[in-house]
Amino acid sequence: MPINLDNEFALQGRALGVASQRLGLLAQNVANADTPGYKARDVDFKGAMQNAGQNAPSMQVTHDKHIGLPRADTRAEVLYRVPNQPSMDGNTVDAQAETGAVAETAVRYQATLTFLNAKIRGLRLAITGSR
Amino acid sequence: MSLWKVFDIAGASMSAQSVRLNTTASNLANANTVSGSAEEAYSARHPVFETVMDWESEASAGVRVSDITTSDKEPAKVHQPGHPEADADGYVYMSNVNPVDELVNMISASRGYQNSVEVMNTSKELLLRTLRLGQ
Numbered sequence: 001m002p003i004n005l006d007n008e009f010a011l012q013g014r015a016l017g018v019a020s021q022r023l024g025l026l027a028q029n030v031a032n033a034d035t036p037g038y039k040a041r042d043v044d045f046k047g048a049m050q051n052a053g054q055n056a057p058s059m060q061v062t063h064d065k066h067i068g069l070p071r072a073d074t075r076a077e078v079l080y081r082v083p084n085q086p087s088m089d090g091n092t093v094d095a096q097a098e099t100g101a102v103a104e105t106a107v108r109y110q111a112t113l114t115f116l117n118a119k120i121r122g123l124r125l126a127i128t129g130s131r
Numbered sequence: 132m133s134l135w136k137v138f139d140i141a142g143a144s145m146s147a148q149s150v151r152l153n154t155t156a157s158n159l160a161n162a163n164t165v166s167g168s169a170e171e172a173y174s175a176r177h178p179v180f181e182t183v184m185d186w187e188s189e190a191s192a193g194v195r196v197s198d199i200t201t202s203d204k205e206p207a208k209v210h211q212p213g214h215p216e217a218d219a220d221g222y223v224y225m226s227n228v229n230p231v232d233e234l235v236n237m238i239s240a241s242r243g244y245q246n247s248v249e250v251m252n253t254s255k256e257l258l259l260r261t262l263r264l265g266q
Contacts, residue, residue, distance in 0.1 A: 023254055024133030024140070028192040030246045031144030034151075034239065035180040035194055092218070095246055106253045112259050120265040 003123070012116045018048045019109040025078065026105065031100045036089035040081040042101070045108075048076030084103045134254050134261075141251040142185070143193035144243065150196045151178050151240040156232050162228040165209075167216040172206035173226035175233070202227055 022043045032038040061067075083092035154176045181197035182207040204227040212221030 006210075011205075020134040020257075023250075023257070026135050027137040027140040027144075027247075027250045027254070030243075030250050031140045031194045032180070032182050032192060033243055033246065034148075035182050038182050038192075066265060095242065099246055099249060100175075102250055104255055106257060109257050113264060116264060 008119065008123075011118065012112050012119070015049060015112045016109065018045060019105050019108070019112065021076060022105050023102065026098055026102050029093050030095065030102070033091070033093045033095045033098070036091060038091050038093060040093045040098070041078050042081055043076040043078055045076070047094070050079060134258055137254040138251060140193050141247040143195060144247040147178070147180055147194050147196050148240045148244040148247070151236065152244070154178055154199065155237045158228045159230060160231045161226050162230050162233070163233065164218055164226045165214065165223045167218050167223065169206055169208075169224050172224040173228070174204070174206070175202040175226070176200070177202065177229045177236075
């Protein structure tokens, strides 16, 4: 069975991308926890990963007039949070919720790294034939 | 990659919160300052936080201190004829700092700073683990 490295790591790569994008947004939220009028933002992790699950069809470009399919968008859509405790200054950041989300995203990221490591170890074993 | 940007954002937040801590320290230090006229009396300083939007790179948002405002609350007038700073009528003017407000600000700034440190530590840990991937 030929192994396509792109496909082999695609899902985990996407998961790492979305997790790091989310961590960036959460960092912005934490940084702006005291900024009046700032609206907290986040990504829909589940939605982003569902899109990644379907394998996009690939087309070969064999002529310079051919137009290849655009690469699958690696960024998830950024949405605004619905505040559960609106504040007077228009800020919608809930610092505790953000800290919790940071911890959750970090665990997801580390889990993905663990899966990736296992895959790499498996491939290594297949290549070298011994440990 | 967004994880690198986390350092910039958290760093900006820490610097903004430290400005806030700085103004709080100034205000508390001058809470009992007395002067000879209402104009010269110390007025409380407060930073104004502003979101910095970076539209070029997928709209990342940092934070900065856009302005330092001085409180326009009237300073308290106290009758102390024996005070060397007293004006012709024997009044001195206290600063308009409210120590309770300042302590609340201090706690809030310290929490904000701690949260940013936490976020920075988390992303550092993740980046290091990513570097060790496959080893």
